[in-house]
Amino acid sequence: xxxxxxxxxxxxxxxxxxxxxxxxxxxxxxxxxxxxxxxxxxxxxxxxxxxxxxxxxxxxxxxxxxxxxxxxxxxxxxxxxxxxxxxxxxxxxxxxxxxxxxxxxxxxxxxxxxxxxxxxxxxxxxxxxxxxxxxxxxxxxxxxxxxxxxxxxxxxxxxxxxxxxxxxxxxxxxxxxxxxxxxxxxxxxxxxxxxxxxxxxxxxxxxxxxxxxxxxxxxxxxxxxxxxxxxxxxxxxxxxxxxxxxxxxxxxxxxxxxx
Numbered sequence: 001x002x003x004x005x006x007x008x009x010x011x012x013x014x015x016x017x018x019x020x021x022x023x024x025x026x027x028x029x030x031x032x033x034x035x036x037x038x039x040x041x042x043x044x045x046x047x048x049x050x051x052x053x054x055x056x057x058x059x060x061x062x063x064x065x066x067x068x069x070x071x072x073x074x075x076x077x078x079x080x081x082x083x084x085x086x087x088x089x090x091x092x093x094x095x096x097x098x099x100x101x102x103x104x105x106x107x108x109x110x111x112x113x114x115x116x117x118x119x120x121x122x123x124x125x126x127x128x129x130x131x132x133x134x135x136x137x138x139x140x141x142x143x144x145x146x147x148x149x150x151x152x153x154x155x156x157x158x159x160x161x162x163x164x165x166x167x168x169x170x171x172x173x174x175x176x177x178x179x180x181x182x183x184x185x186x187x188x189x190x191x192x193x194x195x196x197x198x199x200x201x202x203x204x205x206x207x208x209x210x211x212x213x214x215x216x217x218x219x220x221x222x223x224x225x226x227x228x229x230x231x232x233x234x235x236x237x238x239x240x241x242x243x244x245x246x247x248x249x250x251x252x253x254x255x256x257x258x259x
Contacts, residue, residue, distance in 0.1 A: 032078040032096065034103040036071045043071030044107060047086045051096075052079025052185045081185035087206050091196045093188055113200035114210045116226065119252035130254075131157045131174035136229045138172055139250040145243075161247065168240035170233045170247060179230045181209050183223040187234075192216050199226045199251075210248075224248050 032051075036044045050064035054077040063075040075082075082103075084092040089107045096103065122128045122139045130137035131152070140147065140161055148160040156175030162168075173179040188194055194213030198206045208226025215221065220241040221234045231248045233241070 030078075030099055030101055031074070031076050032082075032100060032103065033072070033074045034105060036067050036073070036084060036105045036107055039106055039108060043067075043069070044086070044089070045069045045071060047071070047073075047084055047089070047107065049073045049075065050083050051075050051077060052081050054079055079185065081188050083182070091198060091209055093182070093194070093196060093211075095189065110198055113198040113206070114224070114249070114251070115200050115202060116207060116251050116253050117202050119254050129159055129172055131229075134254045134256045135174065136226060136251060136253050138231060138247050138252075140247050161244070163240055163243060166237065166240045168233060168236040168244070170231060170236075170244040172231050173225075174229045176228045178228055179225045179232065181225050183211055183221070183232070187213065187221060187223070190215060191221075199224065201253075222248060224251065 034049075036047045036049070038044060045067055047067040048064065049067060050062055053060060053062045055061035061077075062079070063077045065073050065075060067073045078096055080096060080098075082094050082096050082105075084094075084105060084107060086107070088110055090110050092105070092107055094105070116136070119128065119137050125142055126139045127142055128137045128139050129147070129150075144164055146160075146162045146164065148162065149158045151157065156173060156178035158174075158178070159172040161170040161172065182196075191213035192215060194211065196209060196211045199208035199210055201207050208224070208230070210222075210224045212220065212222040215235065219235045219237060221236065222232070222241070222245065224231050231244075231251070233244045236244060
């Protein structure tokens, strides 16, 4: 079914990257133009804007542009979920209703990022998991969980962290391209609410993204990634999500030696 183009302008004031949905939305087939501004209505230039994947093969395609000096952009194939990012701003994902032709997006200065410090020696009741000595690592408890996987493939390694009690599990991915920076757009579409924030190095540079949300049944998800590595869980109950979040929040890095 092809949706008729409607001239509808959305005023989207979404602080801290939070978007709340009333129901899942199908991907729009309409071209979309818009403007990105600050909370005091000043245009934002240099914001990276991209939509959903509209062609899986071959090659994979999604529209991606940068706002001009007037804060304006245009996408021929926006899809159901729009993404907005700039280094000093809070990352933003939002759902676009089918048939929407024009939107107005308000972005805010970056809020509290998840800082990725240099790794230190884990406590005696923890062990540190990564791929080799360098790159991202996470601390996991030695008791109350099963650690599965860990056998390297050609260019990645995956660990599965599963509580002794419960069906949910956490995936830890390591490798140069083992995980995308953000979850699939369908994850946003199926969520009741969701949020995003930057991952920042100890020096304050943006190195990745932390995304999380809640599904209609009360289960939670999270997707945290930088440098092609990271952590993901889906459909986690409250108790499991608390454990997984503790592990994800322990993220740290060991810098590669300077050449």
